Amino acid sequence: MKRLGLLLIIVSFLPCLALAKEAKPLSNDPELEKRVMALSEQLRCLVCQNETLAGSQADLAEDLRGLIREQMKAGKSDKEIIAFLTERYGKFILYKPPVDPTTYLLWFGPFLLLLAGLFFLFRYLKQRRDLIIEQPLSADEHRRAEALLNTAQGNKTA
């Protein structure tokens, strides 16, 4: 059973390894190549999903970079290419999530947590402050305190 588990773990990582390959020669226009890589940085590889299209060596990522290169050569703008890809792969292909209702929680969640934290902090501080009530000593207590202090001093000098 243990062995099977280990095997499963290894096998689950295989697709990423199996798809890794030598990079294909790039086109000989460095300006274009720069643009292709810059745009690929903003897109997600759909095979190894935590990688950008620029960093991935998966076959599909290579194909997609080829397609981006081709479309750039054809004079398409970055925006048009992104639109072309999201039409086919959905917003998931965007490495930086867009701000829209499905991602509000992602974008604003941390601020909500911060606000909630501040709320509880202030509530706690207020509670604590309310607990501390300044109570002046009565004349009787004053005398007792003084007597205690005196004996303490007396002990020290003795």
Added chain:
Amino acid sequence: MRYAIPLIIFLVIAAFLASRLRGGYDPHRIPSALINKPAPEFQLQELRNPTQTFSPKQMRGKVWLLNVWGSWCVACREEHPFLMELSKSGGIPLYGLNWKDKREDALAVLEEIGDPYVLNVSDFDGRVAIDYGITGAPETYLIDQNGIIRYKEIGQLTPDIMAQKILPMVKDLNK
């Protein structure tokens, strides 16, 4: 009560993580952007008759399945016996998109383990696959009479998926 709060938070997080682990959640199942949209047009050469071409246009009026596969794809091999069964039952025509494959490799596989497809087209450079938003093989599309994609299965077709998801939709579409 004071001490119960961290415990409750822990249980909520644990339940959430467990649901993601055990609920059949697969991060590779990206919801398709093409559901209820027209199936992208293409014209590709047929695998068996390279002089002929096939285009989804020809399927107007029919409900059909388009299965993406390759001879290099291990999961497709696993899926294959069920596809054979499916084609024998004759319930729905099954077409194949042979993705980034060599013609002779694809033909050899079909020769060896049987050919469940009515017809196969060759997508040598994978451009049609990109048009269909394919992330990995096998994937299967259900396309209706008007050429609209109704369903996409990422991964292998199984008897369960067929019976619970696809066949009810086919039934509805054929009404």
